[in-house]
Amino acid sequence: MPPDSNKNERYNARAAEARWQKTWDQRGIYATQNSDPRPKYYVLEMFPYPSGRIHMGHVRNYTMGDVVARTKRAQGFAVLHPMGWDAFGMPAENAAIDRKVHPKEWTYDNIAAMKKQLQSMGLSLDWAREIATCDPSYYKHQQKMFLDFLKAGLVERKQSKVNWDPVDHTVLANEQVIDGRGWRSGAEVEQRELTQWFFKISDYSEDLLAALDRLDRWPEKVRLMQKNWIGKSEGLTLRFMLDPNSLTNLSAPNQENELEIFTTRPDTLFGAKFMALSPDHPLSLAAAAKNPKLATFIAECKKMGTAQAEIDTAEKLGFDTGIKAIHPFDPNWKLPVYVANFILMEYGTGAIFGCPAHDQRDLDFVNKYGLGNTPVVCPDGQDPKTFVITTTAYDGDGRMINSRFLDGMSIEEAKEEVAKRLERETRPLPTPPPQAGEGRVGVAQRQVNYRLRDWGISRQRYWGCPIPIIHCEKCGVVGVPEKDLPVTLPEDVSFDRPGNPLDRHPTWKNVTCPTCHGPARRETDTMDTFVDSSWYFIRFTDPWNAKAPTDAKVANAWMPVDQYIGGIEHAILHLLYSRFFTRAMHKTGHVGMDEPFAGLFTQGMVVHETYRSKSGDWVEPANVKIEGMGDARRATLAATGEPIEIGSIEKMSKSKKNTIDPDDIIAAYGADTARWFMLSDSPPERDVIWTEEGVQGAWRFVQRLWRLVGEIADIKAPATRPAVFSEQALVVRKAAHRALNNVSDDIARLRFNRCVAHIYECANALSDAIGAVETAPGPDLAWALRESGDILVALFHPMMPHLAEECWQALGHKTLVATEAWPVVEPDLLVENTITLPVQINGKKRADVTVPREAGETEIKAAVLALDAVKRALDGKSPKKVIVVPQRIVNVVA
RNA sequence: GCGGACGUGGCGGAAUGGUAGACGCAAGGGACUUAAAAUCCCUUGGGAGUAAUCCCGUCCGGGUUCGAGUCCCGGCGUCCGCACCA
Secondary structure: OOOOOOOOOOOOHHHHHHHHHHHHHHHOOOOOOOOOOOOEEEEEEOOOOOOOOOOHHHHHHHHHHHHHHHHHHHOOOEEEOOOEEOOOOHHHHHHHHHHOOOHHHHHHHHHHHHHHHHHOOOOOOOHHHOEEOOOHHHHHHHHHHHHHHHHOOOEEEEEEEEEEEOOOOEEEOHHHEEOOEEOOOOOEOEEEEEEEEEEOHHHHHHHHHHHHHHOOEOOHHHHHHHHHHHOOEEEEEEEEEEOHHHOOOOOOOOOOOEEEEEEOOHHHHHHOOEEEEOOOOHHHHHHHHOOHHHHHHHHHHOOOOOOHHHHHHOOOOEEEEEEEEEEOOEEEEEEEEEEEOOOOOOOOOOEEEEOHHHOHHHHHHHHHHOOOOOOOEEOOOOOOOOOOOOOOOOOOOOEEOOOHHHOOOEHHHHHHHHHHHHHHOEEEOOOOOOOOOOOEEEOEEEEEEOOOOOEEOEEOOOOOOEOOEEEEOOOEEEEOOHHHOOOOOOOOOOOOOOOOHHHHOOOOOEEEOOOOOOEEEEOOOEEOHHHHOOOHHHHOOOOOOOOOOOOHHHHHHHOOEOEEEEEHHHOOHHHHHHHHHHHHHHHOOOOOOOOOEOEEEEEOOEEEEEEEEOOOOEOOHHHEEEEOOHHHOEEEEOOOOOEEEEEEEEEOOOOOOOOOOHHHHHHHHOHHHHHHHHHOOOOOOOOEEOOHHHHHHHHHHHHHHHHHHHHHHOOOOOOOOOOOOOHHHHHHHHHHHHHHHHHHHHHHOOOHHHHHHHHHHHHHHHHHHHHHOOOOOOHHHHHHHHHHHHHHHHHHOOOOHHHHHHHHHHOOOOOOHHHOOOOOOOHHHHOOOEEEEEEEEOOEEEEEEEEEOOOOHHHHHHHHHOOHHHHHHHOOOOOOEEEEEOOOEEEEEO
16 A cells, blocks of 8 residues: 555554544543433443453444444433453463462453453443452442341352362362363262352242333343243142151151142142152152162262253153152052152252153153053043053143043143142141141142242352351351451462362451451352342442442432343343342342343354364464365465365354454454444344455445545535535435434444445445536535535444544544534435335236325326236236235235 | 244345345456556346246245235254353
8 A cells, every 4th residue: 555645545444543542532532420411321231251352252242332322422311331340250260270370460460451452442431430340349349238138138048059079179160060070170070068158039039020021122032031040830739648658767757747749730640650859858868868779879869960951961860769659639549759860959849749641751750660651631632542642741732531520621620620629628737747827738739939049159269259257156157247348358379279269278267256256267158250240230330439339329320221232141140130139239228220221132142164174173263274165165274285174153262263353353454344344244133253254345345435435525515505406416315314314223223234234325325426426516416415424424433433533534524523413314305205116916026116105095006007017917807906005015916 | 851042145134914135245247457456337046038028936844814034833953041151
């Protein structure tokens, strides 16, 4: 590129971007004042984990948020658009182990590096509100809220299972368990029970479920996923008597004389073939005490990991305890009681009755143990006499069969009948006697059950927010007094051994009890990092507050977040925890609302082709040379020419080495090009494939816009708006105003790929108009072109802010386009005087008809019937029907 | 296993139940140039036909409708989440 040529100079993104970033920064135009009286708009992207480098997923996510922020700012809102760091978590500890670097140092270095990268993207962020969750000034308030929640009854301690690595003596995350073995040690993982802290999210099950209906700016699929996660089900708890003759081998003398189960299918009670207990069920343990084989079986079950997918896909295994349960409707009907590996203690009562014909898991189980099945629901249209179940359970609708007094009923009627009969029948509660109330209770009780479990927040790790609790032998569990907060992490820790460094720190955990001043020890567990991210969006409203997590007045003014943008992978946990946490903060007086996110958008991933060498190693795209097209596409290693296999398109990941570094792209093409490409083509909720061609296309368009604006800037236009416009000038103005209208609408609905298309169309129209001018445009066309140029620049500003500033300046404006108001559309320019309707004959398009905009149905019909194509198709006959859909289409039924 | 999505040209995709393929990419042809790059113009779902025009076509099989990529039922395929990754 000749740098001396002035007129046709290329847009120099690198120089321009640095310059405009400096200007914005110096003028402080993205700092938001809490005192701003304009209507508020809070746009937030999910804050990143400081892994060290931003990735393309961040570029996509933050560009989308920035488009919304810039647009809303132009539309007159006080926009809050902050950024921070989800800075606690396991990778920092892994780095400490692998690279001997302190988690704190590692984290803050990463933050500094990533902040620089984000700043190079030209995001309109208010960096004055930056927070890092690992900073004591942040987690101090989190500890305060933990104590507030504790006082409010929202926290409890209970037992829960963890993945235990018996070699490393450490707790493993599910992702650290690979094929049932610890990722570092390779040892078989065991389940262990630990006493842990829980937030009582299940207190809000019904509220979290019911409120989903009001989140009308959330994706339907996320609401559905949360609904299923909460998993409300209505059923019965049902007390089966145990056959006393079968209980002789139990440890305790006959404490368990009955077994309580939960079922959502009481209608299938006559199809029951067995009972199944969780390996953790008290009755299982009682039976195992005198039965070594059963004890071994239970121990085997504990070798299974705690992940749900693993439990569900494992082979269904059971062990017959020898205990018999008595059918509630037939004292002579005895059911074998098994301990089974697929029954969860956490759900229902930890025990079920198995009806194999109508539940696949139960069917797999009986087929393995030869217990048989009896269908009790017969689908409509099936003959009950011949209806049999072999390997596939039937869980659909139908009529009751083989079920005595239920026969012929619908499923719903049968459920109701069973409930009614068993509710009426009462029996004394099992021994030992109940502590309160009457001695007799219905054999069955209707019960609403939720799948949602309480939120276990204890982590046996160093790099997390310390749980502000002191354990005293005399006083028990005592909260750290507020004046002693924050409980800070000690910095002199070692990672040379596995396990929690806090637990083996020589002094940190030794404290005096705040109540009795005797010796006591600190809680050494830290909080789940999901706690940190469950309120950061509220902290952003008042991040400087040293006294309290937030100022309710300020938080209530900014909250809820109007538009939250992040990955679909957070659809359930992060969002549900945040909804709970906001409610808990409401209950403890920190804020005045329940729902944190009024609008939610979940964007898709950035994916890329994968490359593999002959030896099976993954190869980075930067080292691959691609030649040829379509099927003839071949890849070679750029350095050696070794052939490379082109693999499937997958999520960018370090392990498959198919990542593209945003830094490289920004250095080569500039941030605007990267931003533009991330918004082009793919709908934002879907995955976008990163391609070299796509980036180059975006880069060419950047240059094209720059040239186009240069041409418009050269046009001399009258200062005042002409009174009349020629047809030519109107075409230009209509194109610009149509684009303005479409882009405004599509940004509001976050349909960025369509915005991109409309901006292309607008640019094409302006290029065409300029190309058609032979000498110099007349004053009306000149004015129209200048007007349209201004509109075009304003429209792409949210997406390519640096280029827009450069263009705005070139067009002679002295202001910043970043602080300009959004252009105002002239509605008259959006309507045409004539409309062209497609004409179908029998549903197939055969012709067009052009009619005046205000033409009525009879007028349109007449015009349609006069068309050659219609006459030909009708062949002299009159049509059966003519359907005129106003403004849309005409269909002639011949 | 359970739950959730998605499936349209060579590719990414567009299409309130109403003209399938907007817009972009790639490709082919042309202009400019000593040449290349850059830029500009034209063509581009498949098939038949000189042409007008016609036939086929939105993963597969059914259905509803004047009309289905879109709605319903049943398959197939791909992807995501599953509670200690964030």
